[in-house]
Amino acid sequence: MKVKEVPQDIPYSESVKRACYALNDQGKYVIVASTGWNTEDVVNGLAVAELAAQLEETRKAVLAGLKSPLCYHMERRQMNPKILAGTAGIATFRTKRHFHPEIFSKLKPSILERYAKALAVTPEELKTVPKSSEEDK
């Protein structure tokens, strides 16, 4: 890759430039800051959209009373039950049970506290999900 070929496709991206190694006119490698590449944006966009769609589905399921808010907040933090359980110091099978709304609603405050700390939300937030999908962005 030549210096001129280093992608500068996303001029107004979130101010993060990455360093790329590219050849200068003398054929020596130098570091060039790149603002981003369209190709990369396509695949990353796909992954981000997939996560967002999954999260939205879960949010609706919570509002419909099929899943507990805990499940929503876990997915919002891109965790899985194992990571969440590990962070909160609770057995994975118990965490999975807590995804049922009826079991979740009976949890002691001390357990909720641990989940809230693990997910970096307040215990009040943990009991609810946003009413509309935009609220979370």
Add this chain to the structure above:
Amino acid sequence: MSSEINAAGKPFIHHHSAHCETGATTALFRDKGLEVSEPMIFGIGSGIFFGHLPFVKLVGLPVTTYRYLAGTIFRKSARRLGGKFVTQRFHNAQKGMEELRRVLKTGQIVGLTTNIYWLSYIPNRYRFQFNGHNIIILHEIENGFRVSDPVLENPVDCLTGDLERARFAKGPLQPRGFMYYPKYINLQPDFRTACLEGIKDACKAMLEIPLLFFGVRGIRYLAKRTIKSGEKMGFIEACRQLANIVRMQEEVGTGGAGFRYMYAAFLEEAAELFGSSELADLSKEMTAIGDIWREFAVVSARIIKQRDQSENTFAKAGGLMMICAGREEQLFKDLNDVVRKLKA
């Protein structure tokens, strides 16, 4: 590049690096007064690699890696350059933070392994649960720390709470507060011997691991899978998998093509060090291979976006990968021969 000072008032120059682990290691070496470049550390630490693990899943998709396991570049380069490092892990987060503060107060900058999701200064689209991001802590500030993140252009601030979460995140490869800093660094290291060792090790990893999933064999395996994936999994699932391969290649820690270019930069430096035209030629070949990896990414993105479907097929993407496999195999074989002729 920008200048900062550490807790003892000593200047620290932040360099924008292409990869977090090599960047952090380089920063620690430079801080002690050993001028060494990032590609040099990458080469000496034998960072280049390939692996595709269909049964290890991250966010439900198979893992593809273009470099060696996290942490090995640092260890290998330290060993080969004759540096002694203090490394620590902690069971207790409180103790881990106290120890960090204590070391920072002595004026020593510290390398940390963290979870990238909890580092709030990283833009949202790059944040995901990955426990292998390396950063350098310069000094403590009011309710936070001054951080030199090698992949960012300039040093940033990080809140104490975020840093603690990032250091003690759970999950695969959990860092357990891993921190490292040099105790002693050899200021006249034998670069030639270190380079030769690094190159030989890299050749071995790329050519000689007798498993389907690693090195050149791994690239071929993934290429074959990609060619068949369209019919086998259906278009949507195949796209997901392909997107993930490209994402791992370009997004996650500069990835495949980026690592190939960095290795080419290393070979260029090594060529100067040994005065060897053969190494210089191999550097050019490596650059060409990096270009093919990029072309693969472009074709993949077109497949996903469904542009020119007659031309951009899974067979074409897999074919490009197959070319990479062939050329990398030849390159590492040649490299192995060249290195064995060179004297330290």
